[in-house]
Amino acid sequence: MIGRAAADHLPASMPGFFRQAAAQLSYLNPDPDRWRLLREDTTLTSAMSYFAPDHYLDMELVPDGALAAPDRYAFSDSLHAVGQGLGTVGALPYRIMELTDRLRREFSLWRHAPDSATRVWIEQRIINDAGILGHYVADAANPHHTTVHHNGWVGENIHGYVTEPNFHSRFESVYVRSHIELADFSDRVTPIPHVVTPLQDSVVAYLGQSRSELERLYELDTRESFGDTTSAADHKEFAVDRLAAGATMLRNIWFTAWVTSR
Secondary structure (H helix, E strand, O other): OHHHHHHHOOOOOOOHHHHOOHHHHHHHOOHHHHHHOOOOOHHHHHHHHHHHHHHOEOHHHOOOOHHHOOOHHHHHHHHHOOOOOHHHHEOHHHHHHHHHHHHHHHHHHHHOOOOHHHHHHHHHHHHHHHHHHHHHHHHHHOHHHHOOOEOEOOOOOOOOOOOOOOHHHHHHHHHHHHHOOHHHHHHHOOOOOOOOOOHHHHHHHHHHHHHOOHHHHHHHHHHOOOOOOOOOHHHHHHHHHHHHHHHHHHHHHHHHHHHOOO
16 A cells, blocks of 8 residues: 555656556565565575565664665674674665665666667566565554564563564554555655655664654554454554655655656
């Protein structure tokens, strides 16, 4: 739904082929999770554990200043210097930045395509990568993807927050699928896109904003568990706000890749 809402709010200044691909962009958003479900393919299953850090960033574990690293390799070096690693801390902002840069380059190739056939091939690449990028931007809209408390509270727990290991799926999957429709949050996507700049600082700030909503998420679940029978209006308001934030950020990043391509 985040991918569809983002695509439905693209400005007319973006290329027609991209605006017309709303359904495909929406479909592609969950692909990185679909790949992880192919359990019969042992080679892919093994590789998916390597790419798992792309889906999260445990912000409490990030050393001071480490997120200023220009790429995931420098970030990894910063983590190793304090005995950490990408597998523990995550690499979500770098995955978002990498795919944004790739998309910017592809839009540039499209602008300068030597012929119409080549342009069509590039369009297919653009739509695919933009859809995959949407998965990680959407992940970051859920506070669970920004913290060590990603699947129940860990460590000191003075508020008695839930510790069960299914909280993540109860909120992100069960609750959203049973309570939220596109129309519930689509009109909350900001109508006018803006350029996300500087990209790295903006992406880190976006994750930080999501992280700031973590205790609110746990407080709501303490009052009434998220699930398919949840009735509280505050729970729906929270989910709608997070979905709208994700769709707004995704639309803005797509727009940024386009207008900054040359």
